Amino acid sequence: MSTSSASTSAAPELIAVERSAGIAWITINRPESRNAMNRQVLAEVSAALDEIHDDAETHLVIFTGAGEKAFVAGADINELAQRTPVDGLAATMQRLYERIENFPKPTIAAVNGYAFGGGHELALACDIRIASSNAQFALPETGLGIIPAAGGTQRLAKIVGIGRATDVILTGRRIRAEEALSWGLVSEVVEPEELKEAALRRAESILARGxxxxxxxxxxxxxxxxxxxxxxxxxxxxxxxxxxxxxxxxxxxxxxxxxxxxxxxxxxxxxxxx
Incomplete structure (x- = not known):
């Protein structure tokens, strides 16, 4: 885990954390796998949140993905194929996203590209979502014989309504950025090269408040x-x-x-x- 501030910890491999001006950027850093979430990524994000929670100089968290193609393109399918009912009950990803949803410091998802499955659910767990114009959202799990079980069945319905959520979950269809904006799934759509600046503007607006x-x-x-x-x-x-x-x-x-x-x-x- 890399960091731009003086406050550092042991360096995991699959996420990057940069802290500056009260903001922590957590970047999922598996571009060769479209930033798919595996157990190690989940563990590293959890460890990063531990540090950020206790860091009095960090007041807000922004999640994004490495590269321009994907925010997070879902769970790692190789791991998913090996999961058992016990893994389903353990619900590691669901519990992490619940922690993000309830994190005391505000969270923003800067969605660059594909946000599928667990990536869509990560964005849903954040307080605010800003998308690049090439972003796409989907919950394709029913095509794998499972359901979106990291909060997707619950949070999406709250945000966009039960009718739209049911449509998206049952069909697995993709929601493009402008449609996501019209639904209220995201707050803003910008060009890919403007995404970081747009997320920073939103973060700075929040940090100016009590x-x-x-x-x-x-x-x-x-x-x-x-x-x-x-x-x-x-x-x-x-x-x-x-x-x-x-x-x-x-x-x-x-x-x-x-x-x-x-x-x-x-x-x-x-x-x-x-």
Whole structure:
């Protein structure tokens, strides 16, 4: 695992991690296999998330794939062919993607090319998805005699509706970038050479906001979606009550009144200019 910051760890082989300006890029680095996910990749992503979780200087994660052809073109079929019912119950990929969905720091999928199977499900687990114009999404698992079981049957229906999700899962058909945009599956479509910059712009917009407000907003949206409306409203009130007690809220309102940008991370700013 490579990194551009001073904070490094043992170097795995199949992902690259670069950390700069509060952002961690996790790149799946198997271009010869269209960045297919195998057990080692899953383990390395999990280890990278451990580091990022504990890194006070990293506030957001962007996932992408090496090369221009594929974000992640699914699970490694050679491994998939050997899986047993015990592997199905272990659900290693499903559990990792659940962790990404619930990660306290915001996540963005910068989808460059094919996002099939487990790659599509990885993108679904992220908070925000931005696609290059050559991106394609698919859940082709039923053609292999299995189902998308890393969250695909659940998250896709939440995002695009049960009718469209059922169509995509039963037929295995591909969704091109512009169709994904019209469905709300992705937030933005840009040319391939503009994808990194578009993801950075979105990340910087998030990082300019109150960090605790962002974390609680993510939590309330996710959990409020799965409960009854009264419980969702209660979660919203409780989160707001917490935020009303913080210096973050005081700084945000002061900055608005004083017509300046809020400084939500003064320690980080001091460190950057020291």
């Amino acid at each position: 960090p605790l407000a962002v974390e609680l907003a993510k939590t309330v949206v996710q959990h409020g979606f799965t409960v009854n409306p009264s419980t969702g409203m209660l979660l919203e009130r409780l989160a707001q009550a917490v935020l009303y007690s913080t210096e973050e809220k005081a700084e945000g309102t002061r900055a608005f009144i004083e017509k300046r940008r809020p400084n939500f991370r003064p320690d980080a700013d001091t460190a950057e200019h020291s």
